[in-house]
Amino acid sequence: MTETATHTAGATAPTPPARFAVPGRIEVNGRVAGTWQTATLTGIRRETPRASTFRLAVPGWAGHLPGQHLMLRLTAADGYRAQRHYSLASAPDDSGHIELTLDRVPDGEVSGWFHTVARPGDEIEVRGPLSGFFAWPGDRPALLLGAGSGVVPLMSMVRHHRARGLTVPLRLLVSARGPEELIYAGEFGAETTPVFTRTAPPGTPVGRLAAAHVAPLLAEPPAGGWEAYVCGSNAFAEHASRLLVAAGQPVDRIRIERFG
Amino acid sequence: MNTTRGFTGRPRAARPGLPPGQYDAGDDWPVLSAEVTPEIAPADWTFRVGGLVAEPRTWDLAGARLLPAAGYAGDIHCVTGWSKFGVRFGGVSLDAFLDAAGPLPSATHAVARAHTGYTANLPLADLTGGRAWIVWEYDGQPLAPEHGGPARLVVPHLYFWKSVKWIAGLELLDHDEPGFWEQNGYHARGNPWEEQRYSGD
Numbered sequence A: 001m002t003e004t005a006t007h008t009a010g011a012t013a014p015t016p017p018a019r020f021a022v023p024g025r026i027e028v029n030g031r032v033a034g035t036w037q038t039a040t041l042t043g044i045r046r047e048t049p050r051a052s053t054f055r056l057a058v059p060g061w062a063g064h065l066p067g068q069h070l071m072l073r074l075t076a077a078d079g080y081r082a083q084r085h086y087s088l089a090s091a092p093d094d095s096g097h098i099e100l101t102l103d104r105v106p107d108g109e110v111s112g113w114f115h116t117v118a119r120p121g122d123e124i125e126v127r128g129p130l131s132g133f134f135a136w137p138g139d140r141p142a143l144l145l146g147a148g149s150g151v152v153p154l155m156s157m158v159r160h161h162r163a164r165g166l167t168v169p170l171r172l173l174v175s176a177r178g179p180e181e182l183i184y185a186g187e188f189g190a191e192t193t194p195v196f197t198r199t200a201p202p203g204t205p206v207g208r209l210a211a212a213h214v215a216p217l218l219a220e221p222p223a224g225g226w227e228a229y230v231c232g233s234n235a236f237a238e239h240a241s242r243l244l245v246a247a248g249q250p251v252d253r254i255r256i257e258r259f260g
Numbered sequence B: 001m002n003t004t005r006g007f008t009g010r011p012r013a014a015r016p017g018l019p020p021g022q023y024d025a026g027d028d029w030p031v032l033s034a035e036v037t038p039e040i041a042p043a044d045w046t047f048r049v050g051g052l053v054a055e056p057r058t059w060d061l062a063g064a065r066l067l068p069a070a071g072y073a074g075d076i077h078c079v080t081g082w083s084k085f086g087v088r089f090g091g092v093s094l095d096a097f098l099d100a101a102g103p104l105p106s107a108t109h110a111v112a113r114a115h116t117g118y119t120a121n122l123p124l125a126d127l128t129g130g131r132a133w134i135v136w137e138y139d140g141q142p143l144a145p146e147h148g149g150p151a152r153l154v155v156p157h158l159y160f161w162k163s164v165k166w167i168a169g170l171e172l173l174d175h176d177e178p179g180f181w182e183q184n185g186y187h188a189r190g191n192p193w194e195e196q197r198y199s200g201d
């Protein structure tokens, strides 16, 4: 068989090399991911004026890896159902509980119910965990970039790192409009650099995540380099991933979760 | 049915054309891609049809534009839950490319591959008969890079993760070979009307 270029000589390129590979090391259990389970709300914790953490007992939860998400659905009396994706905020553990952190979206159908109606004892349905691509099992140095509620799956990674006493390098750059909107503010340690875009405490600069935040981390990467995880709105994901590429992070080692 | 205490949902009218479990994203067009948006100059874009074909062929954008213009006007459905009504894509029917390469009788499936290496698998029957397109225009404008420009595959009757952005080629096979999301727990086919979201659905 011969290769035929239909228009110009330049068009004879063979199949391009893959720069974007499935991470082979993470298995998603299709049977578990396919099953809806009843979860019971056991606690609500205020994080910021706009975000709260919802603790759920899920007796049949098969466990998850930091970075994975689930699908959640609410059912109205007339049979109408609304389903949304939420990242797992808690580290994997054997407590029989998982935690989600929901931003209150103006007029939001599902987040609105959680923030105004939900109370302990309520039952909802979940399926998951889903998608192994964004997961971080804790085996490689991780550079985490998040904005707004995009910090949720990254916090699961930070908590996992702490709970297991991992020594593999981990750094978190987290962007929020101001200190009062910084989810998990009280939990961050030396691994985290907050970036404030509108208001900041005295002495802290105000401005977007910039090359100056990223460059030092990539100038001296850990052995084996970083695995980068970017999570947030699409606008943030585009901005942050471009900063990483410009600073020299290989594109095939950047994983992105966009909340839409 | 497990009803949720106090949940009524938004006031709604039945929306014909909305598959189960989906909502109308209105004017929004969310971007859902797990990778860095590649910068591919239109002049560098190529599309190859290979594998089980009589003659592997490669087109560049100028060459593809010589094929009969065709487009898709209708709805699209993303596995994450949003649907978008009344989109207009301009490009060429995939049939035009396939006819030129000549699928062998043994070809039953295809793997669609992006210039980034992202892949999705599709039965050949879902790609032929005027049901799939290679498109480079959206609403009469060049397709934006974050939506797959210079050119993407569009297979609107399946969930949109099958409509590979930055499409680089189709490899025709005599068996099904899971692509990127299918290896990550998504359904092999992804029919929105049957809610084929994850493996096991």
Ligand SMILES: Cc1cc2nc3c(=O)[nH]c(=O)nc-3n(C[C@H](O)[C@H](O)[C@H](O)COP(=O)(O)OP(=O)(O)OC[C@H]3O[C@@H](n4cnc5c(N)ncnc54)[C@H](O)[C@@H]3O)c2cc1C
Pocket (backbone or CB within 6 Å): A069, A084, A085, A086, A087, A088, A101, A102, A103, A104, A105, A106, A107, A108, A109, A110, A111, A112, A149, A152, A153, A257, A258, A259, A260, B010, B023, B024, B080
């Ligand atoms: C993989 C993934 C992980 C995610 N993880 C998280 C997480 O950890 N935390 C988190 O907070 N979010 C997360 N999200 C986002 C989440 O899935 C929801 O999109 C978010 O909670 C909004 O849902 P909602 O039902 O509250 O709002 P929706 O009702 O969907 O509304 C969203 C916006 O659209 C408008 N809108 C939509 N439909 C209509 C309509 N019919 N009429 C009027 N207005 C409408 C609303 O006014 C609102 O501004 C994640 C998303 C993805 C894809």
